[in-house]
Amino acid sequence: MNKLEYPFDSEYILKKSKSIRRELSADGTKRTHKKIAVLGGSTTHDYIRVLELFLLNYGIEPEFYESEYDQYYQDAMFDPKELVSFEPDLIYIHTGYRNIENLPVPGMSREESDNCLNAEFDRFKVMWKHLADTYHCPVIQNNFEYPFYRVMGNYEATDPSGRVRYVNRLNEMFAEYASVTEAFYIHDINYLSASYGLDKWIDPAFWHMYKYMCSMQAIPEFAYSLSHIMKAIWGKNKKALVLDLDNTLWGGIVGDDGPEGLEIGMETSVGQTYTEFQTYLKEQKKIGVLLNIDSKNDEENAMAGLEHPAGVLKKEDFIEIRANWDPKDRNLIDIASAINILPDSMVFVDDNPAERMIVADQVPGVNVPDIGQPEEYIRNIDKNGYFEVIGLSEDDKKRNDMYKANAERSHLQAAYTDYREYLLGLKMKARIAPFEQLYYNRISQLTNKSNQFNLTTLRCTVADIEKYSLSDEYITLYGQLEDKFGDNGIVSLLMGRIDNEASALHMELWLMSCRVLKRDMECAMKDAIVKAARAKGLSRIYGYYYPTAKNGMVKEFYMTMGFEPVSEEKAVRLLPPDAAQGSSVWVLEISGDYENDNNVIEVEEGF
């Protein structure tokens, strides 16, 4: 919904929240239900009201637990029955400057100020640890905005007893804690309030009358920013940018003006603006966003533009380039299928409103921001948090290289007539092993963003992954695949629940990244799970398929892997009561002889 994307009209959202909510709820979207506990140090009502809209818009249907006014600490520390039985999927701690209990007083000594700082940090740390141990779910914690007055003026930022400096130091301690703690995230209201304008952000009247942490008008920005972290945790991030060229990546039209006539580079202010935008996009690439081009141009001209010596982005920075005269929506869908991601995980960036409209109309789910004028492009994309980072894995940093290598593999494939020869030519090596702590983050991330090759679409937080890994009841396996073009990282996850009574393993998770489709990795994973199950003395494996809007490609997966369909009567007993229409159960008997399916990947077993 466009009115819930930046730049949005905050007043409108606040005033019309009820009708927007009605509209969203009635649009027929199938949403993921999530339970969010909001533990507030101030009034949270309107924050929740607006947060709900943004989450609904992201395909998440939230259910809230709201602590009583200013009861965040008591709720967090003393396990109230209502909160325990609520079983939150996520806990958000809504605190700010007004909740600091150990503020230094101007003129305090360095040592006294340090004591205040450590006391405050410890107070929070004890709470976070208790929450992590009790609820095993992700926690989002606000850091602190600056105070709205400064007794010592600028010296507040220098003296240890200055509250500006104190907030800086406390925020740094929060950040350090978050950077070494799994499933713990900082909501950066320090940046947010600065970006909004501190004097507009802090409304003393609102605090004294209603105990609102920020002004009413700032609540939509607040809630939007918070919703970015939540949707990123639950796998709703975008994956790719699809970019226009003329007047988007550079000023001018390369076909008319020639590469020499384009505005890019440091000579003019307009050129500098485009250079900054290209730099911004190149930085996106570094965090794993896939860059692509969808431009109405002769290919030759497009390439000439990309070879401009002042350009920051080069041809090699893009995964797929479509420079032709086809409709842009068709190119976009084509790009999506070429890199094996869904169109709704793409963001289309084009200066031309007419092109944006066509793409928005023709490709449901794709984001099409109104990017405004060149000097506004960055802000209008950035504030939407499409690619909100909640932790950078090695895979994120290497993702573009991996997709690039995929494109090279397709070229190699064309050179072979026999597919098996091609696979052997890739010299693939896999490591298959139980989930390891080092990879919990990546594993959780994969469960949250794999949609297509995902049999059960079981979403797991880092805490869930840890629980399964440590449990005796589960067999877990991850598969990492590399070949002569590079390392694909962790690409497949399997998890089965051991049922000794039925001498069976129930596959609760089986997923694979689409970037390694048709490489026989699924065969290697099957061989491994069979071996692991036999080692536990089990004689059969049950596979489950739960259909979603996106996983149609694996409907027949278990059949192709040699599983037999289970009788309908038996399937009813095995399926969970809330299984979707069209769910199916398959079985593979493994007590007899078993011959490995994979004979093209060299496997190193870690189990």
Place this chain on the structure above:
Amino acid sequence: MTREEIYEELNEVFRDVFDDESITVDDETTADDIDDWDSLEHINLIAAVEQQFGIKFNMGQIVTMKNVGEMVNYIEANVE
């Protein structure tokens, strides 16, 4: 702006905030007359009224307002 004109716009604000097209307010209307008008919705309502008329109530006014009539008095005095 006349009182009638103020009421016309004010009714729209009430209908938006409470998402109820049947609402019509007058001088005597209080929070007791509208189902959803609790202390939390009151905050939202005040913000929406301020935005609609381009005015800002001060704290003293907000906490002493007894009915819609008094709200309209403030609006009348402040709006251009």
